[in-house]
Amino acid sequence: MKYSSRVLHLNLHLTAEPFDSPSRKMLKKVRKKDFSAQDFVDQLLREGAQVTCDETNESFVRSDRLPPFYDERLFRKGQEFFHKHAFSMYSACFYGLVTILSIPTILRILIFTKQSSSAITAYKRYVATIFHMTIWYDEDFKPGSKLWKSISQVRHVHNSASKRGSKAGVHRIFQKDMALTQFGFMGFQLSRSHLVGIHDASEEEWKSFLHVWRVVGYLLGINDRFNLCSGSVQETKEICELLISQAFKPEILKGDKDFLSMARHVCSGLWPVSPILNFKTSLCFLHALVQETNGFKKIPEPTFFKLSWGLKLSYYFQMYVFLYWMKNHYYRLYRNFIQKFTLWFFKVLPLLAFYKFGIAHSYVDIKV
Incomplete structure (x- = not known):
């Protein structure tokens, strides 16, 4: 069953209405009854490929209004x-x-901007992404804040990249x-x-995540009818499963040379942040993720x-850590501490980056 024009109309105007508006409540009832993850994905891949993202929801930047x-x-x-x-x-x-690099339209923009076309440019771009992401998870969300x-x-x-492209x-x-x-x-x-x-997470924890x-997606310009996280936890999970099987997996298994080249630059660029990164093992693990196999029977x-x-x-060590060791509360705390300390130290004194790229x-x- 396809989305009705009424549902689409409500979605288009959702962000302009109060949280408890009648149309929002009606939309929730309609989505709960008629939701189809396949319809959502079809709409995203078809209509979403025709609607630009830049200069949408700019009122966020110009005013103090929260979503x-x-x-x-x-x-x-x-x-x-997250923490x-x-x-x-x-x-x-x-x-x-690495997964999103496999999407041709995303890859073409990245190739055009030349911001991930070498190890050093990938290093600067994606270290900056990590720093932004830590702010999103650490800071208060309010007008004028670091997160804002x-x-x-x-x-x-x-x-800017969209307009130049x-x-x-x-x-x-x-x-x-x-x-x-x-x-x-x-x-x-x-x-x-x-x-x-990530083991034993509750429904409420996933809902909050x-x-x-x-x-964040809304503020970055994603319309609510294309926002992957606008529904329930189960709905979003169904959407993600379909995107893996229909959008990402075919492109990753295809092994396009530009995708592989970009993925190699990312692994090389982020090596100073995480020295255990290796292009070949990372790509094998990515194949395990999109094919949903634990990788122990056959890599x-x-x-x-x-x-x-x-x-x-x-x-095998990486697979074992994720599948089994991360279930242990104390080991998880240990790895979290090492992860956060590594990022803090990297901001202060990126020694491996000195070695690879120069001070x-x-x-x-x-x-x-």
């Missing part, structure tokens, strides 16, 4: 949930990042591209939680390379 659906309690709980599973969250974001300024800065970068004859950044990018920050955490080391990304090695015994051992290129300042 109409913003819930401070849920947002703070979502931040707490409870910080190591797994950052790990899942890395694989989410951070999102405004990211929006400006996206809008359009002028150069590439294309603008579309709602589909932004929604798929949103997946990169929350999709594997929800749909492959056991494979990235998705609320954070509904808010899902891409056909274009084979792992050495040393890399196989590294792969002049090692410090990344997002000026927030």
Whole structure:
């Protein structure tokens, strides 16, 4: 069953209405009764590929208005949930990042901007992304805050790239591209939680985590009818599963040379942040994620390379950590501490970046 015109009409005007408006309540009832994850994905991949993302919801930047659906309690709980599973969250974001590089429209924009076309440019771009993300999970969400300024800065970068891409004859950044990018920050955490080391999370915790990304997605310009996190936890999980099987998996298994080249640059660029990163083992683990296999019976090695015994051992160790060791409360606390300390120390003294890129290129300042 396709979305009715009435549902689409309500969605289009959702962000302009109070949280308890009659049309919002009606939309919730209609979605609960008639929701279809496949219809949502079809609409996103079809209509979302025709609606641009830049210069939408600009009232956020120009005024002190919060999103109409913003819930401070849920947002703070979502931040707490992230910190409870910080190591797994950052790990899942890395694989989410590599995943979205497989989407041709996203890849073309990145190639055009030349911000991920080498190890050093990928280092600067994605370290900046990590720093922005830590602000989103650490700071208060209110006008004038560091979080507010951070999102405004990211929006400006996206809008600028979109406009330059359009002028150069590439294309603008579309709602589909932004929604798929949103997946990169929350999709594997929800749909492959056991494979990235998030165990025994409650429905309320997932609800709060998705609320954070509904808010962030909205502020970055994603219309609510394309926002992956605008429904219930179960609805969002169904959407993520379909996106993996229909949008990401075919492109990843295809192994496009530009995608592989960009993924290699990302792994090389982020090596100073996480020295255990290896392109081959990372790609094998990504194949395990999109094919939903724990990888112990047979490593899902891409056909274009084979792992050495040393890399196989590294792969198995990573898989074992996520599937089993992260279930232990004290080990999870230990890995979270190491993850946070590593990022703090990296901001102060990025020694491995000094070695790889030189002191002049090692410090990344997002000026927030």
